[in-house]
Amino acid sequence: MIRVVSGTEDPPGIFPLVQPGTGPSAANALSGTAHGPVVQAGSIGQIHFHHGPERGVPRQLAPAPAHFTNRDAELDELDRPVAHPDRCGLVVLSGFGGVGKTALALSWLHRARDRFADGQLYADLSGADAGRPADPATVLGDFLRALGVPPEELPAGTGPRAAWFRSSVAGRSVAILLDNAWTAAQVRALLPAAPSCTVVVTTRRMLRSLLADGARFIDVGPLNADASRTLLLKAVGRQRISAEPEPARELVRLCGGLPIALSVTAARLASRRLLRLGETVAELQQEQRRLGLLSRGEEVSVRSVFDASYQELPGPARSTYRAMGLHPGPEFDRAVLAAATGLGRAALDEPLEALQEAHLLQEVRGGRYRFHDLIRLHAKEKADVTDTAERRAEVLLRIVEHYVRRTGQAAALCTPHLRGAAYEFAFPEADSAEFADRGQALDWLEQERANLVGAVRAAADGGLLAAAWQLGYLLWPLFRYRGHHADWRAVDEACLAAARELGEPELEARTARRLAMLHHRHAEWAVADRLLHRCAELHARSGDAYGAADTADAQAVLALARGDALAARASAQHAETGFAVAGFPRKAALARLLSGQAGVRIGEVATGLTEVRAATALLREHRAQDPFNAARARLVLGESLVTAGEAAEAAAEIDAGATEMDELDSPVGQALAHSARAELAAARGHPADERRQLAAALRLFEHQGDEAAAAPLRDRLTGPSGPA
Template identity: 45%
Template sequence: MDPARPAVVNEAAHNAGGNVVQAGSVHGGVHVHNRWQAGTPRQLPPPPAHFTGRWPESAAVTAVLAEDPERDGPGLAVVTGPGGIGKTALALHVLHAVSERFPDGQLYADMAAHGPNGPAAPGELLSGLLLGLGVPSAEVPVGHGSRASLYRSLTADRQIALFLDDAATSTQVRALLPASRHSAVIVTSRKRLSGLVADGGRLVSLEALPPEATVQLLSRAVGEHRVREEPHSAHDVALLCGGMPIAVHVVAARLAARPRWRLATIATQLTDERRRLRALVAEDGELSVAATFDLSYRGLPVDAARLYRRLGLFPGAEFDPASAAALLGAADADVDELLETLLAANLVMDSGPERFRFHDLLRLHARRQAERDDDEDERRAALRALVETTLNRAVAADWLVTPLRPHLGERYRSQAKAPFSSRGEALDRLEDALPNLVACTRTAFGHGWYELVWQLYEAMWGVFLYRGHTDDWQALGTIAVDAAVRCGDGVAEVRMLLQLAAVHNRLP
């Protein structure tokens, strides 16, 4: 450099976006052409045609999408629930309603958690999102890391809504979160994806629609006139669909194909539990409740799938880990982990501390899998183990509730110390278990385990004596007497007759 010439310093006085050209002297016009320019994507599928109910859940998701100066990353709502419960419909309903909040566009990605080739790879998903943002296919980087860097650059400070449908894991989602806190993301998944809470996510769980909303959905799908003509049948169909939107849409599709059918015809078909899932199929199997559940079932580990099947045999409404362990023939600690797996997959629901339940249609599906995959001897042995475990727990409670009463049966003589701190706690536990005790008693009678029938009735004496429940007391007394007679046990027969007579003394 000639020391006589002054040094030239190149500066950009402000933040520059786009191309910056360094030049000395320029003669003539200079034209700089961008190779590509980020576009404004509008990738959302259409809004659901018959969206109904879900106002609390819609409000919760909408609140997550709202601008929040306190957050560091995008708003993140994770909508979770079993297959067919309406997760995608809720997400699309909300995103279309708030589309004006996101002037830089809406992106959509099918995460394919249950796709035929397995969940979509993050690199493949990033490529699709970059194309949606206007990057030419030839300019999409090859490596996953380079794609992620470009994606973060393109989404920084932009207001974009992103819908990630049917996600498999938190890791799959995390790689696609935009860099801007002005953006928002809705994720749907059959799994709970609680790991996304660490990324600022809020879990919104969907359960069955209430009966009124289910009837309203049915009315929108099949026509208000058909529901007005058969209001009672419409209510029956709604209840038998269990508040599951996919079941309602299958019914609507079947009625559309058979316009002369009445709602009463469908209600009659759905009443039979053995036929209900077969009745919820339309379009030659393309629309099927059972097929939707099959996707979740096939994704379970072997032991969790086995527990799912065994729980389908459970005769009551709610079960606890001890009942699950009895059906599986496993330790309580092992079952706890498997129940968490089923809970995370939204195949069972928690209904209280250490209490779980099925959606009605999922229970039928689980039972059908058990009948298909487990032989009759296995199913019978599992049920017998459950009934005996239920009996043992009832005996332990009743022994403390009625300590001065002469008890009948070997189990009372071999009973270990009751696991209750007080007589009141034992009585409360016995009353909480009464619905399952009733169900197990009827199951035992149906399988010919008559010695267990009268022993169960004997163990329920305390709860009947102090808490009433005269309908169950009377109904079970009749079959307990019958069971004792079939056992040829005269002493048990007399005891059952006395207990049945006691309830008649209380009846008006």
């Protein structure tokens, strides 16, 4: 049989007819336009024409998802005219598994159905066999059959089928959904040439090289909280959501904006009408159970979609993925990645590229990365089931020791007077970067705060007690300058337990003293007293003169805050003597400042002011080492001068101290400055300014959780008389 097809492109394997017996020089021309089978010949014998069966327009798409919610920005982007009018419209929807790429594509294609009068084709490029992508030749065969080509007439091979496919859709308006694409080459083989066609690709990879084919890229991320709540409401019903609004919000957070997670949760709630949202939240809050609860078999499973992406990673990327699943915080940089994996920064390029290409890791800003919360749980789960306990402990120790080194460098700049403790590192330094100055060091501590606090907890829970204590102890400049009382409490409680388990009384005493001061700031006087009493016992047993003086100093601070200025003066004088004998002049000056402050409060204004002046002068000499207390001393001196009736000099000292606290960017110090300015305003008879300064100080103290400082200010603002 000879079949001749007219058109601008001859399908492979079908050749123009040459008249038999006339030779290649014989004329055989066809003018005009013909559609369908055409033969132009002399006498060639019998010819049979075979037409493919008449078929309807192919509409292969699955139904649009019932609870599709709020992808307006992405839908608008899909509606945008194509950038290359001479090519088919190619749009790549990329994002990690379960984020809703296919739902978005189906919703848009159904919405735009009228634009594609000649049909909609669909292919799942993930393939029928796990780990083996679909063969483009097979997909092209399916497409051609859907377009009316008889199976027996299909040519073999990707190239011939692709050419016939392009011919078949030339001049037609067809939409093609290529779902779960693996590679750009796989997609490229399936692209029509017709500008009237549109191809939408969904993929867990980035497929950047499709840019050369005119692709537009849309990154499909998690739903926001409002859209997630709407999806849940559609599936579960308004009545149940309205009955438990707080659990509903927490449920949305725990699902991380992931449509597949929300769908699994909604299906469970819908099938169990008596199950309360609060019960579901309580279950999902258990991290070790969350992935399991969000996976209902293989068909709808958060775990399985992440597993698929993980299995496609090269070996080094899988190892990096598991290592960072053990990272104790939400975000990390390349330095801690290098420490955790033991790889150099250059060697991290390939695994990092692979993880980002698979949408398993997101670069949030230059050199900093984060997992989606559910992906982080999956990475940790993979580490738990793949790596040995010894390997996991090693990775965690590498991470914690990296933070110990960096935090130690920051502490050396911010609080160089902090007494260190011996620590023997198990692993060599992986990062030699240094901080330029105190400000940069303090900013780094703030930026890494969640990671550092998480690392202390993880190390303590993992039995890395010495590392846990060392890291927690070195976090003092963060708490001294910035407050963060909840983190301070969590860190010091973990450190106290670690010190006790290690059997290190000196480490226990140091932590107990610091924790006592936190309880004092929360006006938890009995707990603070008990901790300081324990400190005194431990120092007495060991004969630690510095420790004994330090405990007396803390007891003086506590007594002054409670309004017992006489006890405060006695303890401060005891501390000053102890520090002087032990050879710590800066600490002796701090104790003297406290003694003078107490003296002013009990009415010994002249003597107290003299002590405060002397202490301030000494602390100014130590300003490079301890700028916070040098600035604080000026504020204390200003308040003492207010009491002594020296308003002009008081204003100068308070202004200078406030400026220095602003330079240090310390909310704690700024609160102290506002408090001092309130005293000055009261002495000058300026009630409006006094109220303004009290309110500013109160706001900062309350934000830090410093109830001991906040309570008297609040009383002055809300009491019967208030500032006069």
